[in-house]
Amino acid sequence: MALNEPVLRWSARAHSIAEIETELARIWAKQDLTTEMEGAPARHIAARTSVMNLVVIARRPEIAERGAATIQALTGRHPSRTIVVQSADPDGPSWLDARIEAHCVLPREDAPETCAETIHLTAGGEAGRHLSAIVTPLIVHDLPVTVWWPGEPPFTSRAAYDLLSGADRLVVDGSTWNGDGLERMREMAGLLDVTRLAISDFALIRQSRWREAIASVFDDPDFLPYLGSLRRIAVTYATHDETGAPGSTNIVKPIYHVAWLASRLGMSVVKPLAIVAERPAASRSKPAPGGRPMVSRGMAATLSQGRGEVAVVLRPVVSPMPAGTTLRVELLAERRGSELRADVTAEAEAVHVRVWQDGVEAFERRFLAARRGEVDLLAEAIETGRREDIATVSLRAAAKLVGGPIPPAGARPVS
Amino acid sequence: MATRVKGKVEVPVKDPAPVDAPPDQPIPAQPAPRPKDAPKTMRQLREVREGKRASRAKPAENVLRQGLHLERVPDPSVLVLFGATGDLAYRKVIPAMYHLWRTNLLPHEFLLIAVGRRPYEDDDYRAEVRKGLDEFSRVLPIDEAAWASFSERIMYDRCDFTDPAGFDRLASRLDEIDTEHATRGNRLFYLATQPSQFADLVAQLGRVGLDHERHDGGWRRIVIEKPFGHDLDSAKKLNREVGKVFRESQVYRIDHYLGKETVRNLLVFRFGNGIFEPLWNRRYVDHVQITVAESIGIENRGAFYEETGASRDVLQNHLLQLVSLVAMEPPATFEADPLRDEKVKVLRAIASPADSPGNVVRGQYGPGWVAATQVPGYREEQDVDPLSETETFVAARLTIDDWRWSGVPFYVRTGKRLPKRSTEIAIQFREVPHRLFREAATEPDPNLLAIRIQPDEGIMLRFGAKVPGLGMAIRPVTMDFTYGSAFNIDSPDAYETLILDALQGDASLFTRADEVEEAWSIVDPIIDMWASSPAPEFANYDAGTWGPAEADEMIARDGKRWRRI
Numbered sequence: 001m002a003l004n005e006p007v008l009r010w011s012a013r014a015h016s017i018a019e020i021e022t023e024l025a026r027i028w029a030k031q032d033l034t035t036e037m038e039g040a041p042a043r044h045i046a047a048r049t050s051v052m053n054l055v056v057i058a059r060r061p062e063i064a065e066r067g068a069a070t071i072q073a074l075t076g077r078h079p080s081r082t083i084v085v086q087s088a089d090p091d092g093p094s095w096l097d098a099r100i101e102a103h104c105v106l107p108r109e110d111a112p113e114t115c116a117e118t119i120h121l122t123a124g125g126e127a128g129r130h131l132s133a134i135v136t137p138l139i140v141h142d143l144p145v146t147v148w149w150p151g152e153p154p155f156t157s158r159a160a161y162d163l164l165s166g167a168d169r170l171v172v173d174g175s176t177w178n179g180d181g182l183e184r185m186r187e188m189a190g191l192l193d194v195t196r197l198a199i200s201d202f203a204l205i206r207q208s209r210w211r212e213a214i215a216s217v218f219d220d221p222d223f224l225p226y227l228g229s230l231r232r233i234a235v236t237y238a239t240h241d242e243t244g245a246p247g248s249t250n251i252v253k254p255i256y257h258v259a260w261l262a263s264r265l266g267m268s269v270v271k272p273l274a275i276v277a278e279r280p281a282a283s284r285s286k287p288a289p290g291g292r293p294m295v296s297r298g299m300a301a302t303l304s305q306g307r308g309e310v311a312v313v314l315r316p317v318v319s320p321m322p323a324g325t326t327l328r329v330e331l332l333a334e335r336r337g338s339e340l341r342a343d344v345t346a347e348a349e350a351v352h353v354r355v356w357q358d359g360v361e362a363f364e365r366r367f368l369a370a371r372r373g374e375v376d377l378l379a380e381a382i383e384t385g386r387r388e389d390i391a392t393v394s395l396r397a398a399a400k401l402v403g404g405p406i407p408p409a410g411a412r413p414v415s
Numbered sequence: 416m417a418t419r420v421k422g423k424v425e426v427p428v429k430d431p432a433p434v435d436a437p438p439d440q441p442i443p444a445q446p447a448p449r450p451k452d453a454p455k456t457m458r459q460l461r462e463v464r465e466g467k468r469a470s471r472a473k474p475a476e477n478v479l480r481q482g483l484h485l486e487r488v489p490d491p492s493v494l495v496l497f498g499a500t501g502d503l504a505y506r507k508v509i510p511a512m513y514h515l516w517r518t519n520l521l522p523h524e525f526l527l528i529a530v531g532r533r534p535y536e537d538d539d540y541r542a543e544v545r546k547g548l549d550e551f552s553r554v555l556p557i558d559e560a561a562w563a564s565f566s567e568r569i570m571y572d573r574c575d576f577t578d579p580a581g582f583d584r585l586a587s588r589l590d591e592i593d594t595e596h597a598t599r600g601n602r603l604f605y606l607a608t609q610p611s612q613f614a615d616l617v618a619q620l621g622r623v624g625l626d627h628e629r630h631d632g633g634w635r636r637i638v639i640e641k642p643f644g645h646d647l648d649s650a651k652k653l654n655r656e657v658g659k660v661f662r663e664s665q666v667y668r669i670d671h672y673l674g675k676e677t678v679r680n681l682l683v684f685r686f687g688n689g690i691f692e693p694l695w696n697r698r699y700v701d702h703v704q705i706t707v708a709e710s711i712g713i714e715n716r717g718a719f720y721e722e723t724g725a726s727r728d729v730l731q732n733h734l735l736q737l738v739s740l741v742a743m744e745p746p747a748t749f750e751a752d753p754l755r756d757e758k759v760k761v762l763r764a765i766a767s768p769a770d771s772p773g774n775v776v777r778g779q780y781g782p783g784w785v786a787a788t789q790v791p792g793y794r795e796e797q798d799v800d801p802l803s804e805t806e807t808f809v810a811a812r813l814t815i816d817d818w819r820w821s822g823v824p825f826y827v828r829t830g831k832r833l834p835k836r837s838t839e840i841a842i843q844f845r846e847v848p849h850r851l852f853r854e855a856a857t858e859p860d861p862n863l864l865a866i867r868i869q870p871d872e873g874i875m876l877r878f879g880a881k882v883p884g885l886g887m888a889i890r891p892v893t894m895d896f897t898y899g900s901a902f903n904i905d906s907p908d909a910y911e912t913l914i915l916d917a918l919q920g921d922a923s924l925f926t927r928a929d930e931v932e933e934a935w936s937i938v939d940p941i942i943d944m945w946a947s948s949p950a951p952e953f954a955n956y957d958a959g960t961w962g963p964a965e966a967d968e969m970i971a972r973d974g975k976r977w978r979r980i
Contacts (some may be wrong), residue, residue, distance in 0.1 A: 188925055212488060215479035219490075224477055264478050350523065364597060366523035390482040 005225055006075045009115060010102035015095070017137050020119060023100045027117065033233050052382070053139040054080040054149045055167070057131065061086060061200035063150050066374075068118060074373045075105050078382050080117035081140050086121070087128025096134075120353040132162035146382060152177055155187035165195050171381045174252035175203035175324055181252040182273075182384035183404045189399035192392060199391055202374075203252045204260075207326070209369035210344065211260060211390075213351040216365060217342045221365070223355065226333035227265065228232045233258050233303075236328040238319035239413060245296065246275045250324040252398075254314045255333040258301075259398035260390065267303040267310060272403025276300045276313075312401070321346075487516055489918035490634070491524030492601035493592055495585070497576070497616055498608035499529030499540070505547030507671075508607055511811040511910035513548055517561040518569075520915055527569045533577070540571035555898075557584070558770070568959065574611055579619060586623040592634075600633020603917055610642055613654040617952030621660030628665070637668045639918050641732050644924070646942065647935035654880060654928040655891065656958045667917045668926040674909030674916075676898065677872040678740065679924070684866070684874065686745050691864075696819045696842065702860060704841040704978055705737050707829040710785050711836070712958075713807075725777075725809045729829040731938040736926070736927045737868075737946060738825055741840055742815050751922035755930060762933035764817040769940035773972070778808030778963035781954030790832060790958045804950050807831040810966040811941070812973075826970055828977070832958035837980045838868035852889055857891045865978075872906075873897035 010027050013214040014020040019314055054071060058064035065087050071082050104115040123134055137146055147164060148171040172192070177184045218227045222320050222405055235257050241248040261267075301312040319327060331342040341356045349370055355363035372380075384391075476973055481489075482573040494512065498504055515521045529540055544566070548557055572588065573771040574581035604620060617637070620626055628635050639657070644650025657666055671975040672678055685692060692698070692710050707729050713720040720728070739758040768774035781792035794801050808830030815825065852859060860881025867873050874896045898906070916924055955963040961977065970977055 208483070211479070211483055215477060215483060216488075218477045218479055227477065227479070261479070264481065362910055365491060368519040370519060 006103040006105050007113075008101055009104045009113075010100070012100045012409060014098045014100060017096070017134070020098050020100060020138060021365060024117060026101070027102050050080055052080045052143050052269040053145045054078075054082045054382075055135050055163075056082065056084045057138075057147065057149045057153070057163075058084060058086050059151050064120070067148060067150060068120065070374045070378055071118070071131065072103055074379055074382075075103050075114075075116050077116055078379065081115045081116065081138075081143070081148075082107060082118040083135055083138055084120045085116065085123065085131060086135060087123050087357055089124045090405045092125045094125040095123070097124075098120045103256065105108075119305070123218060129159055130162075131159050132166060136166060146171060148172075153188075155184065155191060161194075164191060164197055167195075169198045169381070171200045171201060171202070171378065173202035174256075176207075176248055177250055177252065179247045179250070180252040181324075182255070185395070186399045186402050186404065187257070189225075189395050190316060192396065198328060198384070199395060200384060201256075201391065201395070202253075202377045202381070204300055204391055204394060205380055206258050206372065207256060207260075208255065209367050210326065210329065213344050213353045213365070213367045214261070214331070214342070216367070217331075217353060217355055217363065220363065222282065223340060223357070226335050228312050229308065230261075230265065230305065230331060231308060231328070231333040231334050232307055232313070232332035233261060233311040233328060234315060234328075234332075236315045236317050236330075238321040238327055239316040239321045239325055240318070241298065241316075242318055246299075249316060251299070251314055253324050253326050255398050257326060258312050258314070258393055259394045259401055261331075262303055263393035263397040265305060267305045268303065269400045270304050271300075271302040271401070272311060272313070273299045273301040273314070274402050275402075284379065296313050324343045356404075424914045471718045487919060488520065488522050489525075489915065491522045491590060491596075491598045492603060492918060493526045493528055493596075493598045493945050494603045494605060494914075495528045495530060495589070496554065496605045496607060497530045497612075498606065500531040500535075500543070501607055504529070505544070506551045507908070507910045507913070508605065508661045509544055510548055510915065511908055511914050513557075513562070513565055514554065514907065514911050515915055516565045517554075519557055521918075524596060524704065525568055526592055526596055528571060528572050528585075528589070530572045532573065534573055535571045537569070537571050541566045544569060576608070576616055576619070577841075580624045580963045582619040582625075583668045584623055584668070589625070602633075602635050604635070604637045605914075606637065606639050610645075613639060614653060616946075617657050617660050621879055626665070627649070634665075634920065635661070636665050636667060636917060636920070637661050638669055638914075640669050640729060643668055643732075643931045644935065645722070645727065646934060650931050654931065658928070660881060662976070663928055664922070666928070667913075668931065669913055670732045670736055670926050670929075671909040671913065672736055672868075673926075674912040675868060675872075676909075677866065677868045678737070678904045679912075680864060680872075681740050682749075692797075695842075697823045699844055700823050700913045701843045701845045702823060702973070702975060703741060703825045703838075704828045705741070705825065706837060706839050706841075706844065706978070707733055708833040708835060708837045708961075708980065709829075709831050710833060712780075712790060712832050713796055713799070715797055718956070720774060720807075721799055721803060721805050724805045725807055725829050725831070726799070726938050726941060728809070729765070730809050730941075731934050732926075734827045734829055735765075735934045735937065738765070738813065738815075738827065739930075742820055742825070744819070745911060749923065751925075752927075753773040754923050755927045759927070759930050759933055760817070761815060762930060762937065764815045764820075765813050765937050766816060766938045767940040768811040768813060769944040772811040773969060775941050776808075776810045776946075776965040776969050777806035777951065777965060778810075778956045778966065779803070779805065779831065779951075779953035780830070780956055780958045781805050781961065782841075783832065783958030785832055785959040791826050792953065792954050792958065793831070804945075804953065805946075808956060808962045808966070809831075809941075810962060810969060812969060813937075824973060826975075826977070828962060828966060830956075830962050833961055835980065836870065836958050839980055840866040840868070841978050842866075843975075852887065854887070860891045861889055863978075871897060871962070889947045893960065938973050 012023040012026070045155050056067040056071065058063065058067055068082070068084050071080070075081075099116045099120040101120070104113040105117060108112050111183045121134065121137060127134065145167040146169040147167045149237050150173065153170075153172060172189075173189065174181055174185055174188070182341075188199060188201075188222050218224050235254040237249070237251060237254040239249040255273075276299060296316055298315040300311060302313070303310040303312060317327060319325070321327065325346070327346055329344040330346075331340075333340045338358055343354045343356075345352045347366070349368060351367045351369055353363070353367070353407065354361065430980065453818070496504060496508060509527075512521065512527060516525075521644075529544075536545070545562065548562070549555070564883060572585055589602060592598055604625070606616055608616065620637070626635050637657070640855070642830050644653050648893075685695065736758075739761040739884070742761045743757040744760070746757045781794070783790060785790075793799060793805070793807050794803050799805075808828070810828035812827070813825040813827060815821070815823070842864040844863045844864070860877065863875075864875040865875045876894045877891050878894075879889045880892045882890050913924060916922070955965070961967075967977065
C-alpha cells in the first residue's frame with residue numbers, strides 16, 4: 001500500500017437510512033479490523049477518524065464522481081464522514097440507493113491505517129427534494145457540517161434553506177455559475193443573515209495572491225496615505241464573447257476584487273453596478289478590416305470614500321484565458337495634487353504589481369502564485385475556521401455593489 | 416459591537432449591517448486603531464457618516480492587510496549566509512530556503528548570497544547546494560523547475576572573515592544587487608559559522624555600515640545560531656558586542672526547538688483550550704518531567720562536545736525553553752515581546768539546582784549497545800580526551816518559585832546514547848483526594864498528560880477506566896492524539912518556520928538577550944559546582960541505558976520515578 005494513497009477497505013449497499021446506519025455500525029464494530037496484503041503481514045486498521053461531516057450535493061453523476069474523487073484525495077488530511085447526495089427521477093416514486101465505503105490511508109510505514117467513510121446516496125422522486133431529511137440522520141453529531149455544493153445551488157429554495165440552516169459551512173464556486181453569476185451571488189449573501197453559515201467561495205479563495213499583491217502596495221509608508229484617497233478601481237476580465245453582451249460572462253471574480261477593497265476601506269455604494277451605455281455610433285471606432293468587433297464597455301458603479309467618489313469599472317476583454325478570469329486590477333488614488341497609480345496584472349504563474357507616483361515608476365514586485373486545483377481549494381476552505389471575515393464582508397459588499405433587494409432565503413416554494 | 420469605517424475614520428455601529436439597507440450605507444469594515452484626530456462629538460460623528468466632514472487622519476495602518484490569512488510573502492530581500500559551506504548550511508538552512516521557494520513563500524525579488532572561504536564560482540557552489548538538497552531535502556525528488564528558478568537566485572561570495580576588505584566588497588555588492596534586483600535594501604544576515612566568529616562578523620558588518628536600516632524602509636536583521644555564549648560572562652559579552660552594532664529588535668537568536676510544530680502547538684494547547692489551563696498549577700499538578708533523549712553519540716564532533724557537554728548543548732537552551740513554555744503565564748498578546756517577557760519571568764523564578772547539590776546529576780556514557788549496535792564509550796570517541804570529565808547526561812530537579820508552581824518539582828533530563836530518541840513533556844497530575852477504589856483489584860493511577868515533541872508528535876492523556884466484568888478492576892487507558900493521523904499534512908521543518916519568521920520580522924520564536932542570560936544564570940552555577948568538585952568516576956552509565964543510577968535516586972528521593980518512554 002502506497003503512503004497517503006486512499007484504498008477502498010469496505011463497501012456495502014443499502015436502501016434506507018436505517019440500513020445505512022446499520023452498515024456504518026458494522027464497519028466499525030468489527031474487532032481488530034486488519035487487512036492482509038499479498039505477501040505482507042496483516043496490518044491493523046485504526047478506528048474511524050472523522051474531523052467533520054462533509055456533504056456534497058451533486059445534481060449530476062459526473063459532479064458526484066468528481067466531488068468524491070476530490071474528497072478521497074483529502075482523506076488523510078481531513079478524514080471526514082462524506083455524504084455525496086444525488087437526486088434522480090424527480091417525478092417517479094420515492095426511493096433511496098446508497099453505497100457505503102470505507103477508504104483508508106497509510107500515513108506512515110509503521111502507523112496503523114486511518115479510515116473514513118463515504119456514503120454515495122441517490123434519492124429518487126419526492127425523497128430527492130428533501131435533502132435535509134436525508135442528510136441530517138447520517139451526520140456524526142458534534143462534528144461540524146460542511147456542505148460542498150458544486151454547480152448551481154438553488155439558494156432560495158426551501159430544500160436548500162433547510163439543509164444549510166443545519167450546516168456550519170457552505171462551499172461553492174461562484175465563478176462556475178451560469179450567466180454573470182450576480183443573481184446567485186446576491187441570493188448567497190442573503191444566507192448570511194438567516195443562517196450561521198460560514199461561506200467559502202473558491203472564486204474568492206483563488207484571489208488570495210491578488211489580495212496579497214494589492215495590499216503590498218500600501219505596506220510602503222510613502223504610499224499608505226493614498227489608501228484613503230482612491231478615485232478609481234478598474235478590473236479587466238477575460239471574455240470569450242466578442243459582443244460582450246451583458247450576462248454572457250460570469251463576473252463573480254472581478255466583483256470580488258472590488259468588493260474586498262470596498263469592504264476593507266469602508267466605502268459606500270452610491271450607484272450600484274450598471275451596464276455602461278454604448279458609445280454613440282458616430283464616436284465608435286470601426287474595427288480594422290479583419291479585426292475583432294469591439295466588445296461591450298462593461299459595467300460601472302460609483303462608491304464613496306469620505307467626501308470623494310470612487311469610480312468602479314469592470315471591463316471585458318476578449319482573451320484566451322478562461323472567461324471571467326481577472327486579467328488586471330488598476331487603482332488610481334489622488335491626494336493633495338499627487339497621483340498614485342497601481343497596476344496589478346496576472347502572468348503565467350505570478351501576479352505582477354507596478355506602481356507609479358506622479359507618473360514615475362516607484363515600485364514593482366512579482367508574487368508567485370501556483371494555480372490551485374479543487375483539492376487545494378477545498379482543503380483551504382475546510383481549514384478556515386468559522387465565519388472568515390474576508391469572505392463575509394466581501395460577499396456582503398458584493399451584494400451591495402450588485403444592487404437591488406436581496407431575495408430572502410427559503411422564501412420560494414420547494415423547487 | 417463591530418465597527419465601520421467611513422473615509423478613514425472609525426465609527427462604531429451595530430453589526431451586522433442589514434442586507435437590505437440602501438446602497439449608500441457603508442459596507443462593514445474591520446476595526447482599525449482610532450486616529451488621534453478622529454471625530455469625538457456626536458455631531459462630528461454624524462457629519463463624517465454623512466460625508467460632510469472629511470477626516471484629515473492618515474490611515475494608521477494598511478487595512479488591506481486585515482484578515483489576509485495566507486502566509487504573508489516577505490518583503491523583497493537578500494539573505495546573506497555566512498558559513499555557507501558548512502554542515503548546517505547544507506543540511507538545514509539551504510533546504511529550508513529551497514522549500515520556502517518551492518511553496519511560493521519567498522518573494523520573487525529574493526537572493527541568497529552565500530559567503531564562505533572556499534574558492535567557489537557561483538556554478539560550483541550551486542552544484543554543491545544541489546548535492547546537499549539531494550541528500551537532505553525533506554521532499555524528494557527535487558522539483559526541477561523550482562530548483563532552476565531557485566538556483567538562479569544563489570550567488571557565492573568568497574570572503575575571509577578576518578579580511579576587512581572582503582566586507583567592503585560585500586557591502587558594495589549588496590548595494591549593486593539592490594539596484595539590479597529590486598531587493599530594496601532589505602537584508603537578513605545569517606551567521607551559520609563557528610560561534611567564535613560571531614563577534615568579529617558582527618563588528619565587520621557594523622564597520623561597513625551593513626547594520627544601518629534605511630529611512631525608506633530597508634530593514635537589516637541578523638540571525639545568530641546557538642550556542643549564545645559559553646557561559647554567562649561570554650553570553651553577556653556576545654550580547655554586548657552584538658548590541659554595539661544591532662538593536663535588539665534586529666537580532667534573531669535561533670533555537671530551532673522553538674520552530675518545531677509540537678512546541679508551537681504547546682502554546683495553542685495551553686492557551687487555546689479552556690479545559691487544561693485551570694488545572695495547570697500547583698493545586699492539580701504533582702510534578703512535571705521533561706526528557707530530551709538522544710540515541711546518537713557525538714557524531715564526530717568530539718572537539719566541539721568536549722567544550723560543551725550536555726548542560727551547555729541542551730539544558731541551557733532546549734530544555735529551559737521547554738520549561739519556560741510549560742510554566743509561563745498567558746501573555747497579553749501573541750506578539751514577540753509579551754511572549755518573551757513571560758518566558759523570562761519563569762527563568763527568573765528558577766533557582767539554580769546547584770544550590771542543592773543533590774538536585775543535579777551528571778553522567779557520561781561508557782560502551783554499550785544501542786539499537787542492536789555495539790557502540791564505544793564517550794572517552795573512546797574521536798577527538799575526546801581519554802580522561803574526559805565532560806558530561807553527556809544531565810538530570811536536574813528544578814523548582815519555580817512563583818505563585819503558580821511553588822512546590823511543584825520540574826524534573827528535566829537529557830543525554831546522549833540513551834536507548835531511544837525521544838523528546839517529551841509529561842504533566843503528572845495529583846492523585847485523587849480520596850481513595851474511593853482502594854478495594855479494587857487495582858487502584859487508578861494518577862492522570863498523566865504527555866506531550867510528545869519528537870518523534871510521533873502528539874498528545875496523550877491517561878486516565879483510569881473500569882475493566883468490563885463483574886469485579887471492580889481499574890486499568891489505565893489513554894486518549895491519544897497523533898499529529899500524523901489527525902493531520903496528514905506535510906509539516907514544515909523548524910528552520911523553514913524560523914527563517915520565514917525572521918524574513919517577516921516576527922521574533923516570537925526567537926530568544927531575546929535577557930532570556931539567554933537568565934538561562935545561563937541557572938546553568939553557570941552547575942558548571943562552577945562541578946568544576947570545583949572532585950572528578951567523577953566516569954563512565955557512569957552504559958550506552959543504551961537511561962542514564963546513571965544517581966538520576967533515578969534523585970527523583971526517587973521525592974517518591975517518584977522517571978517515566979518509561
